[in-house]
Amino acid sequence: MWRFLGQRFLQMVITLFLFQAATYFLIDAQPGDIADLLTLDPNIPPSERQRLRAELGLDRPPVERFFKYIGNFYQGDMGVSFQEYPKKVIDIIEERLPRTLVLFLSANLVSFWVGFVTGKILAWRRGGWVEYASTITGVILYTVFLPWFGLMMIWLFAVTIDLFPAGKFLSPINWLTAPVNANYIFIRMTISTFIALIVIFIGTVLSNRIESRYRFGARLVSFIVPLAGLLYYWQTSEFGALAWDITSHLVLPVLTLTLYAYAGTMLITRTSMLETLREDFIFTARAKGLPEKVVRDKHAARTALLPVWTGLIFSLPAALSGGIITETIFSWPGIGLAYLQAAVVEDIPVVMGILTIIGILTLVSHLIADIGYAFLDPRIRYN
């Protein structure tokens, strides 16, 4: 196990370096640079442009700059943004990344859970119009043109019934007299919700071990108590109204992404469940006379969870790609929007910083996925 982890770590470091090199030279190969954009005014003499270029280090050859960047990066320095000079890249990421991650994690956790349960049942009851209708609906939701889908959600929930705000992270009017900044409250919200989720998770696991006639009640209690505690905490907190402001802005993008990701999970689960049902161990389990529900949930679903688990893990790095679209539509100031704004003006440090963070997330989630496989399928072992 440790040897496996050590090898993987070495591979990850090499892959990350190659990834950084590929992206750096790709970004650098773009014609022009930010100095051109900052000195667009024809009254600025070319000498000033040269000076600016020299100050930003853009006059050095790309290879030299790349190795300097890598050297600084591994000392924990990601540089400063060209566009928002002298804001540090790490500060931009620190501000923007949690917003995107919360958006995606909440959407994905809900959609994966619901998608897994429905996909499982669909595969079990194969055939009939329910299967075709749900597959076609699922495929349309899965291949929907996301900007349009987002706009439809805005039209439905923000324009027609005016339930949620149409976009942005917060309503500035509520924050004029606020003593703290939005990120302070947002981080607090994230942490408190995370603690509540962990309590729910532990409660669910524990309630699975008690006698079956008390199980449903125990599950209900373990679900309601943490949520009530969470609500109570924010109700009594002085920032309750501000937290509600952020939450109301969060609902619409999360709902959109949940529906979008739900379809994908449902389709993957169905396919993977159908494949698993052909395995010999399912035949054995049935031959032993186990109840159908046990075969479905304990034998088939556990193995069928593998591709779904991969999907869940991989949705994390895909947060950037998806984030660019969703955040543009909902004007959500997350990392995708920051990336898009930086990429079009060739703000190299910001673009590199965001891509590198996403690259690290991808590599780590690959590793977590691989370790998770061994837990889900006892036949998989890494030696």
Added chain:
Amino acid sequence: MTATTPPDATITIPEVPLWRARLQMGLSSLRSSWAMFAENPIGIIGLAVIIFYGLFAAAHPVLMSTVWDRKVYDPVNGFDIEIAFHPSSPSLRHPLGTDVLGRDVLSQLMFSTRYEFALGMLAALATSIVATTIGAVSAYYGGVIDLLLMRLADLVYMMPLLPILIVLGALMDIGMIELAIVLGLLFGFGGTAIVVKSQALSVKVKPFIEAARIAGGSDFHIIFKHLVPNLLPISLLYMMFTVNTAIAYEAILSFFGLTTITMSWGLMINVTQVFGYLLRFDTWWLLFPASIAITTLCAAFYLVGRALDEVVNPRLRRR
């Protein structure tokens, strides 16, 4: 050709030329695959939608040369001077209205369809050629070649596609062909190669590969004559999934205005956005036709892909 009978033979074996025997075998396997495909209404629905869009695209040049006046209905340069205010709502003259620049929306929609098809097909072709070659070579040789190719595949697979395409959009002029090739290469080197390779590994250990090697076949011969044909079904399957992904990415890139494509479904929405009509739902014909077209065509290819999956993958079959 007629079957010839050797004079001294008692049992007559009809001597069919090799190409005809192969054709017959191919046809019969195609027929049984089609029967399996046709059993599934999902694939048929997808195929029907694709055929509908095919006819839709084919109708455009016909309409342009017969009914529609080029000055008014040209998808890129047309302008209807008889209407005072653009965008105008749907009418008999313009079934889906006109856009902000006074161009007919239906004509744009029909004109773009052929390019969406071309883009999807080209990307899919590039993906399947690259992925099949890499998968077969990687599985056949193993060792260092396998290690290098698969690490490369991991690296490409790891790249967040949309951010990379945004950077590429600034790096070069991305038209339909460039986009198709870039997407095809990225898919081909990435995820699809990994899938095809795992299939190739199971083909590689089959006895006929061993037989071909004993018969003195070169590596090149074995890979392309024996290994690759057995990878074509899975390759075809992933071609379908590439088509819908390629169309979706084109739409999103055009929506952000990062391509140099003169007319496409994504660009129609981009124009709507640039002129500030995106959130105005009273001018629905500027947003809905193109969005629905993107969604349904992608869904159709995906449905066909899923139905093919049930043909190619025996474990998904009903029986």
